[in-house]
Amino acid sequence: MPELPEVETVKRGLQPVMEGAVIDCVNLRRPDLRFPFPSGLGERMAGETITALGRRAKYLLISLSNGRVAVSHLGMSGSWRIENVKDEAGTLAKLYHERAILTVHDHIVIDLTGRDGQSYRVIYNDPRRFGFFFDEASNELPFTKHFAGLGVEPTGNALTADYLAGAFADKSTSLKAALLDQRIIAGLGNIYVCEALWRSGLSPRRAASTLVKKNGKATARLQALTGHIRDVIAEAIEAGGSSLRDHRQADGSLGYFQHNFSAYDQADEPCKRETCDGTIKRIVQNGRSTFYCSTCQR
DNA sequence: CCGACTACCTGCCCGC
DNA sequence: TGCGGGCAGGTAGTCG
Numbered sequence: 001m002p003e004l005p006e007v008e009t010v011k012r013g014l015q016p017v018m019e020g021a022v023i024d025c026v027n028l029r030r031p032d033l034r035f036p037f038p039s040g041l042g043e044r045m046a047g048e049t050i051t052a053l054g055r056r057a058k059y060l061l062i063s064l065s066n067g068r069v070a071v072s073h074l075g076m077s078g079s080w081r082i083e084n085v086k087d088e089a090g091t092l093a094k095l096y097h098e099r100a101i102l103t104v105h106d107h108i109v110i111d112l113t114g115r116d117g118q119s120y121r122v123i124y125n126d127p128r129r130f131g132f133f134f135d136e137a138s139n140e141l142p143f144t145k146h147f148a149g150l151g152v153e154p155t156g157n158a159l160t161a162d163y164l165a166g167a168f169a170d171k172s173t174s175l176k177a178a179l180l181d182q183r184i185i186a187g188l189g190n191i192y193v194c195e196a197l198w199r200s201g202l203s204p205r206r207a208a209s210t211l212v213k214k215n216g217k218a219t220a221r222l223q224a225l226t227g228h229i230r231d232v233i234a235e236a237i238e239a240g241g242s243s244l245r246d247h248r249q250a251d252g253s254l255g256y257f258q259h260n261f262s263a264y265d266q267a268d269e270p271c272k273r274e275t276c277d278g279t280i281k282r283i284v285q286n287g288r289s290t291f292y293c294s295t296c297q298r
Numbered sequence: 299c300c301g302a303c304t305a306c307c308t309g310c311c312c313g314c
Numbered sequence: 315t316g317c318g319g320g321c322a323g324g325t326a327g328t329c330g
Contacts, residue, residue: 002323034306034325058324076323077308105308128307130324145326173301182325189323287303289321 002074004058004154004187005236010080011055017082018050018062018122020115027109029102033131034075041135045070045110057150057186061141069138071146075130083121108133150186154233159185161218161226168208169216176204176285185229191264192232194291198263199228201273203297204290205283235260263291271296 002010026042045064054061060080062070072080083101102109108124124133132146141147151167152158167184178184179193188196197204202211202225211222218226239260262272267282271293278295 006323073324075307075325078323126307127309128322130306132325177301180324191323286301288324 002058002076002078003189003192003236004055005192005233005239007055007058007060007074007187008237009240010074011053011060014060014080014082014122015053017114017120018053018112021050021112021120023048023050023064024111024113024119027111029107029109033078033107033126033129033133035132035134038134041070041133044068044135050112056147057153057182058189059146063138067138068135069141070135071132071141072124073132073146075126075128075132077128078124078126078131081123081125083123149183151182151184152186154185154187154229155237159226159230161223164222164226165212165216165218168222169212171208173208174204174285175202175206175208175211176290178208179229180286180288187233188229190288190290191261192229192236194264195232195262196225196229197292197297198273199232200225201296201298203294204285204292206298263293266291 023045026045028037028042031037044066048068049065050062051065052061052063054063058073060072060074062072064070072078102123103125105125105127106123107126107129110122112120112122114120124131136144152163164184168178171178175197176193179188179196180190194204200221202221211219211225213219263280266272266280269280271278271280273293273296276293276296278293280291280293283290283292
């Protein structure tokens with residue numbers, strides 16, 4: 001589920017509890033997710049204060065007072081939730097402990113003492129275990145293999161039509177694949193690429209280079225696409241993340257962007273563009289589903 | 299170097 | 315009702 005807007009939503013949901021909190025203990029309930037947890041990870045985190053939560057691309061960043069950062073990637077099915085938020089007596093946390101409310105897919109449990117002095121429990125759940133969790137010295141993180149090659153954020157000023165023109169100029173690969181490439185734009189996933197292309201009236205099958213003029217400048221259509229990428233991501237964050245099926249915000253409420261999908265998961269539905277009488281199709285590109293209208297997306 | 303493909307893992311949904 | 319097949323938000327590794 002988790003594309004950039006969902007990770008941003010998770011971050012915002014966790015911030016009130018986690019920022020400024022002291023980590024009492026970290027329980028890694030299995031040795032790995034997609035990769036083995038680094039040796040000593042839980043011990044390094046215990047006793048530290050969380051100085052800030054951040055996000056880069058689809059990674060959640062938990063900055064610690066010892067100069068390290070714990071990094072969480074949600075993979076396809078990861079989520080974070082907060083338990084025992086209202087613990088006024090200071091005893092509820094213990095009760096939850098004893099009741100063993102954890103399920104088999106609750107892989108990471110972080111017990112905290114918040115700035116308000118109350119006890120909190122933050123839990124990472126991930127049925128498919130495609131997520132990552134590791135730590136790194138914060139000044140080293142940008143140079144690690146996961147971060148070194150990441151492209152620009154779609155939320156900031158670095159995403160411009162000129163930047164994309166440079167990245168797409170010699171790309172004969174499909175627009176769909178180019179937009180999913182985290183080395184170009186970091187944070188887009190299958191849903192928002194489909195949505196941005198639908199808004200732009202661009203076929204996901206078109207070669208990326210066809211949006212660049214011979215002089216290397218962006219075409220008007222690439223300029224429009226750039227704006228739609230920024231818009232769709234901003235709207236999804238505003239809506240609290242999309243969430244297919246069961247994706248929930250950290251406070252347990254559902255994101256509702258999914259009600260706004262124009263193309264993604266709309267196979268056989270009529271195209272929602274007012275001037276179009278086409279039907280959304282599902283095709284497979286690079287082994288992944290693409291949803292688009294071949295009538296108005298050219 | 300790049301692009302295409304596969305593997306990783308569980309759960310859900312559909313058709314038989 | 316049970317079972318098999320296909321599919322799911324992502325990314326790292328491999329291969330050509």
